[in-house]
Amino acid sequence: MTARLTFEEPVSEPMEWDGALECLLTDLVAALGERKAYGLTLRLDTTAGRRQKRTFQCQATNSRRTLLAAAQRLMLSLLEDGAKVSTIRIVLSGLLIPRPTQGSLFEAGREALNVELVETLRSIEARYPGMVRRATVNLPEAYLPEERFTWESLSERDLKEQSKVAPQRKRSKR
Structure with missing residues (x-):
């Protein structure tokens, strides 16, 4: 510069x-x-x-x-x-350049993002059932990457839990 x-x-x-x-x-x-x-x-x-x-x-x-x-x-x-x-x-x-840090998509203080994200995940899950997945860490110290975590389908129960974190947005009447 x-x-x-x-x-x-x-x-x-x-x-x-x-x-x-x-x-x-x-x-x-x-x-x-x-x-x-x-x-x-x-x-x-x-x-x-x-x-x-x-x-x-x-x-x-x-x-x-x-x-x-x-x-x-x-x-x-x-x-x-x-x-x-x-x-x-x-x-x-x-x-x-500062190193980027990864935060949680569902952390508190991001209510607007959480509402949109949950709505988006619901629509994707409805259109492609079982395709929205999340990684669950099993053995963080495992030598092989495939043993460190497993992929689990994101269920409706998980989406309901996330919607508790992110209150539903009120829709305006037009």
Whole structure:
């Protein structure tokens, strides 16, 4: 992910470029969303030529504050000689996508989903009897996958139990 800012006139003082770093990182962190970055690269177009420096975090982060501190350290080390900056580019790399977690389809707090799911399962079971199945774990430590679980047909009794978890939705009159 990259963000870039070009100044109207080259700048050299921290108070002149610090706000630009904050603005660029705010945009990048918003674009990151749930992802996190391990690396930050700062590329500068200066009066003395192009300069680049990179840093890697020990732990991936999407914290604007942490990334800003890293960018400020890089900026100060790149501009030790007092060169003036005309363009700043920040590149976030080593993006980490959070691992998905599987939740229960029938857990509390998902009443609307539960009602729709139970209705859908009922209609599938009515159309294709015995084809809706669920896996029941028998031996979680079994060596062969086929011994770990068995497939059982989802019965009307199971659907009734699930409908207790998910109260029936009231249908509006049209």
